[in-house]
Every structure is written in C-alpha cells, then in structure tokens.
Amino acid sequence: MTETPNYDDKFDAIVVGAGLAGSAAALTMAQKDLEVLVIERGNFPGAKNVFGGTMYTRRVRELTGEDFDDAPVERFVGEKQFSLLSETDETAISMRPGEWHEDHHNDTYTVLRGDFDEWFAEQAEEAGATVITQTTVTDLVRDEDGTIVGVETDRPDGSIRAPVVVLAEGGNSLISEAADLKETDARDEVAIGVKEVRKYGRETIQERFGLGEDDGAAYHYFGKGACGNAVGGGFIYTNKRTLAIGLAYTISDAIQDDRKPDEVLSDFKEHPAVAPLVKGGRVVEYSAKAIPEGGASAVPDLAHDGAVIVGDAASLVLNNGIHLEGTNMAVESGYLAGEAVAEAVEAGRTDADALQGYPDRLEDSYVLKNLENYDWFGDFAHGEKDFLFNVLPEVTAEAEKEFFRQDYEPKETHASRAKSMVIRAMGGWTGAAKKAWKYRKLLQ
Amino acid sequence: MSQEWNIVVGVKQVPDADDVSIDPDTGTLNRSDAEAVLNKPDYNAIEAALKLKEEVGGTVTAVTMGPPFAKAVLETAVGLGADDGVLLTDRAFGGSDTWPTSLALAAIAEELDADVVIAGEESTDSSTGQVPPGIAAHNDWSQLTYVEDLEPRPEDDELVAIRDIEGGHEKVAASLPVVVAVGFGMNEPRVAGLHRKIFSETEFEPKEYSASDLGIEESVGLAASPTSVGGMDTADPVERKRKMVDSVDDLVEALESEGAI
C-alpha cells in the first residue's frame, strides 16, 4: 500500500489520555508550536471519564479564550448548599451570592464529561495537536539507561517514540504503576464514587430547585444519612435537563458497610430530605469511579527522565469535605506541565532535571498549596469519623428540634437543654475545649 | 493484460447502530446521540479487498458518497490499509435513494477503472442491500452477492466466490469487472496499525468528486429518486407479559393455562 510514514520522534510529546489534564497539556504545548500526539483509549475523549460534578473552569476559559463561549457547560452554579444528614433529619446552610449570577459566574459550572472533554480535546486539535482514539497505551518504552523514550500501544506496529511522555491516564494509573513511577494507592487513600444521572426535563428541575434557564445548584450532603459510617458525602448537581445524584466515600469504609455502593446510593435517595428532589425521572447513566484522595502525601514524583505525571494519575485531587476539586487541578497541572515541557524541548533537554520546571510550578500554584494545607484532613476525618458523621448530624438535629420546640415551656429552658445536648455530645466542657483545639485547623 | 487489480471498496458513514434508540418520552427515533461511524459490515468489505490485493497485487481505493465529514470513513479505510480514498460530495446528491446512489458509485467505479468493486452486505441504517446489484446493473457488470469466500483467478480474469444461499451455497465464477457484496462477518477485520492510523488521520486527504465531475448532475438527488420515504414510525412493540417465575413447575403451569403446551 502507499508508504506508511514512521512517526517516531516526529512528535515532541506524547500525551497518554485525552481527559482534562491530557487535553490541557496538549493544548498548551500545541499553542507553543510543539508537535503533540494524544493517545486516548476510549471511542472519543471523555467516553471513559466520570466525575460528580462541578467544574471550576477559570484555566480552561483562559486557555481557550473566545472559544469558551461555545464550551458545552450545563448550568453555572448560582447556589451552593451544605447539609448535615442524620438518618431522618437534615440541617442545611445555603448560599446564593448575587455575584455568582454574573459573568464569569465564579467560573463554576455543572458539566457532562462526555460532551465537555470532547470539546476540550477538539480545542487541542484545533491548536494543532493530533488526537488518536480507540488506542490503549500498554507500556512505556525506555532506553538502556532507563530514560522514557516513548510508549507501547495495543495496535499492530504499536510503539512510538517521542522525547517526552505526559502521563495523564487518570486515577486508574496502571502504566505509571507498572513503570514504578508511583505506588498503588492504599485503600484509605482512594474513594469510590457512584452516581446516577437522571433525566427530568428542564421544567421539573427549574421548578424543584428554584432555578432560571441558565443557573444551577450544587448540593452537598454529609453524615450518616448520606453514606452511613463512611468518610465521604453525597451530592446533587443540576444539569440542564438532568440531575447528577451520587456519593463518594473512602473504599476502606465501603468495605466495612454491609451494603453495596448502589444500595448506599439507593438509601441516600430515599432520605426524607433528598427524596422529593430526586423522585421520578429516568436513569440515563449509571457510573462508578475510583477517586484518589491521598492528599499531598500521595502525590508521586512528578518529573522523570522523559516523562511527567499530571491529573488524577498524580493524585491531584482535593477533598476536605467542603472543597471537592479534581478537574480544575487536572487542568492546571496539564497546563503547567505543558509550559514546562515546551521550555525543556526548546532547550533541547528532556531529562528529569530539565522537566523539574513542572513540579516547581505546581509547588507555587494553588494545586500543591491546597493539597499541602489540607494534608492532615484524611487522617483527621478518619479519626473523627464517628463524631463528624454520626454524632454531629444527630445532635445538631436534636438540638434544633429542642431549641425550636413549640410547647408551654419557656424558651430559656429549651435553649439551655439544647446547649447541654451539644456540650454532652462533645464530651462536656473539657471535651468541647479539646475538640475546639483539634478542629482549629478547619478554620485556618 | 496486467494481472494486478484495481479494487474499489464502497463504504458508508452511518449513525452508530448501538446508539440509535427510541426516545421513550416521545416515541420517536433518536439518531442525534449516535456518533457517525463506518457501517459495521463495511469492515468485512475492506478486509476482503485488502486480502485480494495481498493475493493479486494492485491497489485498493475506498469510495464513499456523503457530506464533507464522511471523509472520516475514508480515513478509517486508509488507516486499515487502503491505498487511497475518494469522496463523492455534492449538495446535488442529497436525498438520493439507491437508484442514483448506485449510479454515482457506478460512475466512479468506471472512472477509477475498477476490476473489482467490493461492498458490505447492507448498511445498518437503511439495510436495503440494493446498492451493489445497482452498481452492477448501471454498468452492466457481473455481480456476486452474499459472498462468504473469494478466490481470485487473475489469469482467467475471473473472481470465484462462494455465495451463501438458503440451505447451502453456490460456487460462482464471475468475469471482470465484478461487483461483490460480502456477507456480514465473513472474515475477521484487521486492526489498523498505529503509524498507519496516524497517517490516515493527519496527512491523508481524499480526492473529491462532485456530481458534475462525474457528468451525472441531472441524474442524482431527491428528484432522481423513484422511491421516497412516506413516513417513519417507531415499530409497535408487542406488549409482553414480562412475568417472572421462580420454578420450572410455575412455568409449566403458566404455559398450560395459556394453552401453549
């Protein structure tokens, strides 16, 4: 047949995975005139990607400029709610700042990954990157001295060389692990996320959540009524016509629960505070995923001879209960890696030292700063599990009921009783003081 | 006469059959969620063409009629090993039924001096299977449909095929030029090599032909189509009982009460 060219070392970089981190890296490098090849195992970029979710899109907006107007986002988040769920009760705090309803909506949108990732990868292609799908990278190719010089794929004649490999393979980072670039995450460093996307139609969603055409809501739930005795929580995000309803909780806790994750999700949906919001509708998607949650200590060495690791594969996910961020950190890490790789390629050196610019930039960015700041959270939450997820929702509910109880007793009595309940739950005044000290970090 | 063969493979871009569904809310066909892909039976056609070329020598050219983005199926064919691709694209082709469609493909087959035209058994969207015989009829060439196996005999200017027929098979020798429609699943399609795939999706550009390039602008499109679609309804599903039983005895009882056994 017509001669097939050989593309070894024709590309400056090979990106493994066309998810958010991969496409961000590819787009950044292509914008700097590098020849980039992205290899994606799914039928299309995003086919294999799952998240809750809400995306914080500032970097995406800056990388794509005017094209961001066409980005397939669902609704901007105009309201956030945080709820404590005991088995039957809910205590919630809701916020709806006017500013979120104006451009750029705090760069916070609900998103459907299949659509969004596909669009984002197209931006990389338009900038000049080549994206090959239905091709799985099976291994790294190394030189005699161990330098990474390319990848192996599952296709015939499937190996291809390039000076730099950007590993953006996601949380299930088999290549990086097999290549000994990182260790397999421990069970208490990984959470299981399960979610249902249910279709209700625009009208129903807008009515149920008090929304207009474009604004949306992000609801987060914690406590026994959400995912039982597990460190984690539930969520409901409003898309245009669908709701994303799900849970994310640590695998080590999941194993201890008698219920399977889909049962836990079922129970969550039946909670009296949740049920009215999610009733009816038709399931259009059901998915599960492993979410890295090891925090800063789980982040591996990010720069190697001939390779860098970005996104979920580098464990760049923040979960401290209030902040759940992974996609923006993936994009940020892809962008920073892309810049560093471009610099290195231009300087003609692609060893670990030359690529150190990426981890350095990441250290200076909010990504690692946030992860380091909250590094203590994982152990903390596990240690305080019973109090945070069992006792607190319960006692809050009881205290509220007591405080607002309508009978013939004077309010002072109710208030006092409520206060005592709370203090007792914390282990008396001394216990409360100890807790305050322990929890001081939460307020930092 | 040169023994190498010019092999033309007809391919079609269709909505991914697995993703086309009935919208349960509206009862209408939902094609929009389906990705545009290469018609699955065409993979067998491409494979058969590549095998013929490996045996006889010559070239394999993939041909498709469609809008500009149908170029993607030509990329797939070239990625698998086809030497070149031709895109018949023109607004004038819009609305064509199998008569003008097979005319256009017959015209390009002539233009490319084809010895063998190979196509899939039928497409997964309209599934008529009428285009290959149509191409043969327009050019008055020989034809072989429902082919399960091919044996080239270049020294005799013949292609021998095993045809699948009800209850058995035929072994038929057709003189060249011949139009072949291969049975769905009659071979194991190969996987595109990595570098070939990169080439097909980056450097390869198909040749384009319009209706007037082929001299058929008066004979294609909706106006030249003897059939038209009068309506499309979602098939009325038979209402089934959907009763689950726990034991064989329960099942037998139920069937007896129905009079089924």
Place this chain on the structure above:
Amino acid sequence: MPGEVDTDEYEDVWVFIEQHDGEAAKVSWELLAKGRELADEKGERLIALVMGEEVSHLADEAITRGADEVLVVEDPIFEPYLPGPYGEQFRILVEERKPDIVLIGGSHTGRDFAGRVAVPTYAGLTADCTELEIEPDTHLLLAKRPTFGGDAMATIKCVDHRPQMATVRPGVFDAAEPDPDREGEVVEIECGVDESSVHSRMIERVVGDITDITDAEVIVAGGFGTDGNFGPIEDLAEVLGGEVAATREAVEEGWIEAARQVGQTGKTVKPDLYIAAGISGAIQHLEGMNDSQTIVAINDDPNAPIFDDADYGIVGDMFEILPALTEAVRARKEGEA
C-alpha cells in the same frame, strides 16, 4: 423527473415465482397470497412469472394458488439461476407489459437480481418489506420495512415511477392454499436472453436438507449462553414437537447450521411458543421472532434484555432448567396418554 412515466399505463400485480431445479421456493406462494389481496383491492389482475428449464408444473400450481395469468419462460439458460439472464428477461417483460406492482421474494436470489430489473427500468425498489398495503386515496403501494435494526418502520412510496417493486421478507405472509378448481391462463414466452447477458457461471450449487423452521409451531432456541451444548435444547424441542433454532452468535461459532438462525439476518418465525435459552435478547434477534404468540426466556443474567420482551421469564442455569422442563412436559404428556 428523470424516468418519470405515465402511471396510468401500468397495470397488474406481478409475483415472481422463485424456483430451483423445478422446485418452488416457499416465499413465492406467500407472495402470491399477498399479491392476490393487493390485486383484489386494486381491481387488477394477479400475474405470476416463472423462469426455468422445465417449470410448467409450477405455472399450474401458481394458478391454483391465486394467479389469474402465468408468464412462463423455459430455457436452459435459466437453470441454474444467475442474475444476468434472470434480470434481463424480467426487464424485457416489464418493459413490454408494464406491470403496476412487482413482488419478488427477499431471498438471496430475489435480492440478488431485483436490482438488475429496477435499475434499467428506473423502477422504485423497496427491499425486505414486512408489510404491504394500498394507500386509500392514491392507490399507491405502501411498502413498509424495518430500519435502524428494527427500531423504526419506514413506509416507502414510489409515486412517479413504475413498476412499484418490492422484495418481501420470507416467512412474514402466509402461503395461499391451493384451490384445484381455480382457472387461469398460462402464457408461454419465448426466451429473449442470450449469452451476452451471462456474466458469470455456476461452478456448483450445493443445497442440503433444507431445514425450514419458519412453519414450526413451537421453537426452542439457543444462544451464546449454550456454549455450544444444544443437547438440552434438542431434547426439549423433541418432547414439545418443535424445531431447534439459534441466534446469529451460535451460528457464527459453528455450533449449529445457518438454516436454523432466527433474526434480522436469519429467518423470521412466528410460532405459538418460542423458548429462548441462553439468549441475551439483542434487537437483531428479536426482530426475527417477536411476532411469536408466547415467548419464554431462560437466562442466568437477571438483567438480560430478553426478559423485557418475554411473556414468561425464569432466571437460572439453563442446563438445570431445560432438562427439568423437558421432564415436566414429558410427565404431563404421559399422564394424558
């Protein structure tokens, strides 16, 4: 419009009687029955066409089964079947006699040569129809066929061209019973085809015992879940007096002959009882059997789609359920004896 004709000049419903070696394909009688209906509705004649070497007996049979007239062309060039001579002879007759409607069985023979008639005559051809009707005000043929793997039914019309041609899926219509008292005319036509229309030659034609499952009243079918072991299925079919059938996957694995394949690319069946064992329920299979009276599904996967399209379903190991079912049926039959 190119190829447009004066449709008033076209009359009569034609049915092609497919035959090989003097034996008619069953679909021909099915079409004759349907053709009779359409002809009666339109007040036209029903004309059958037979081509072959020695086929006059089929002309007689066609009349007993409803034809008003039979055109017979006898010549060695028509045996065995080849698309060139059949297509050309049929084309000659169509152009001479101008039929309104032409029905051809959608077998691998019919779908092979129909296009060779439709293209030169600029006729409208609709493939693989499962329903045929006459539109009330226009009297046009409404040819209905499944598309998108059976998800939708398209109605195809041929407004300004003639003839209105259709290949029809075998097994969909019921064959007409022969009425020996019926009368009609047999017209012998001289062969108008010569070697120049023959572009191919038959080297061999091998047809085995053609198992025809399309008439069975009971069918027990196996799919991928049988893993090749059709024994329990055969036993159950035997005790129920039915036929064994299979899915495309089972046939492709080589576990059973293609003649027993039910589905979009296999046979269409409509038995009183269809038992599907180890079959997932892909729409391509359902298309071939969802007109069955009662459908029973046996599968070890409770989420198998087939349960949504069955009247009765049982989740479990088919290798336990089928023998138990066979025994239970046998016991009842012996109890009745």
